[in-house]
Amino acid sequence: MSLADLGRRAVACKHWRWMPGMLLLPHVDGCECCEERNFPRRAARLPAVFTTEIDVPDLSDPATLGCLLHLVRQAWEVERAVVWWNEHDQGWVADVRPRNFVFVRDSEAHALVAALETAP
Ligand SMILES: [Zn+2]
Numbered sequence: 001m002s003l004a005d006l007g008r009r010a011v012a013c014k015h016w017r018w019m020p021g022m023l024l025l026p027h028v029d030g031c032e033c034c035e036e037r038n039f040p041r042r043a044a045r046l047p048a049v050f051t052t053e054i055d056v057p058d059l060s061d062p063a064t065l066g067c068l069l070h071l072v073r074q075a076w077e078v079e080r081a082v083v084w085w086n087e088h089d090q091g092w093v094a095d096v097r098p099r100n101f102v103f104v105r106d107s108e109a110h111a112l113v114a115a116l117e118t119a120p
Pocket residue numbers: 027028031032033034035041
């Protein structure tokens with residue numbers, strides 16, 4: 001799964017919201033929305049009010065991952081949800097243990113997106 005696909009999965013979650021400081025993936029060259037506004041959308045940190053329908057968060061960005069962890073905590077209503085590397089399983093673990101949920105995936109972002117998708 002590509003980074004952009006993972007970002008789109010995150011945005012599709014009912015618990016998703018843009019937070020100031022999140023990094024956006026750049027739009028493709030010649031993107032209509034960028035040309036209409038004469039505003040080439042590069043990778044940028046923008047206030048949430050400026051996001052568009054096609055914006056995708058860059059989940060390789062540490063600050064954006066921190067925001068995603070915050071959204072997971074809010075969605076599950078647990079302050080102590082954490083994400084960590086599990087040597088034994090060789091995977092990233094999004095640990096929502098106070099709610100008895102653990103998500104093991106191949107990346108930190110993937111584990112957090114799975115946790116956000118599954119939140120009640
Ligand atoms: Zn655009």
